[in-house]
Amino acid sequence: MDFLTxxxxxxxxxxxxxxxxEGVVQHASKYSPITYKDKRNVAILCSDSLQKISGSSYPSVAIHNLKSKKSQVCLFERKGKEWKLAEVSNLSGAEVSDAEFVSFLCDYSKDADLQMKRTIFPFPIRNYSKKSKEMQETTLLMPREWNMLDFCNSYGEICLFDTKDLSVANNRRFAIYRDGSLAEIYNFIRINKKWYLIEKEIWK
Structure with a gap:
């Protein structure tokens, strides 16, 4: 998180x-920093928990621009006790990381009918304590209480964190960090090749 912000x-x-x-950087002084536009609101997409990802030796992070549909992919490796950026590459179009789910996410954001069909009701909103890490209460929303979600316009860039091919995983966690602290997680699941939003977590 600090690396991006x-x-x-x-x-x-x-x-x-x-x-x-742009080529091979031979000295740190010649390095051009990677920029993330909204440093106060960082959206992270993954399938595993971030704790599990951080335990990997070679995690990758793709910074995906939802409007241009281009990704900047960063491969990290552990050097002793420190993480180091090992390689940077660019992808676009169908090559971008997790292209199928990202495409669904944008369709879900702009199509109200699709959003209602691909949200499982009653929709649980689970409130967690950051201090105890325990769930405190759950609220169930019915379709008439639903407010449209727009992930694509709310977050112009998202970070795709993972250690493997995301296409083989049938779940996604869309986590929102505000000012460096976890605020919300939206949990999706794939059923019969279709994606559904199944719950929201609020961390306070």
Missing amino acids: VPGKQMTKIAVPLKTP
Whole structure:
């Protein structure tokens, strides 16, 4: 999270020589920091918990622009006790990370009928305590109480975190971090090749 939101710290967190779309960076002083537009609201898409991902030796992070449909993919590796950026590449179109789910997410955001069909009701909103990590209460929403969700316009960029091919996983967790702290998680599941939003977590 700090790597994305504090570009000034990136120079000390890269492994050189570093392969990038512009060429190979031989010295940290020649490195151009990766920028994330909305540093106060970071949207993260993954299938595993972030704790599990951070335990991997080679996690990847794709910063995906929902309007341009292009991704900047960052591969990290652990150097001793530190994480280092090991490689940067660009993808576009059908090549972008998790293209199928990202396409669904944009359709879900702009089509009210599709959103109602692909949301499972009664829809649970679970409130968790950040301090105890325990669920405190659950509220169930019915269709008449639903307010349209617009992930694509609310978050112009999303970070896809994972350690494997996301296409083989039948679940997605869309987590929102505000000012560096977890605020919300939207949980999706794939049933018979179709994606559904099944619950929301609120962390306070």
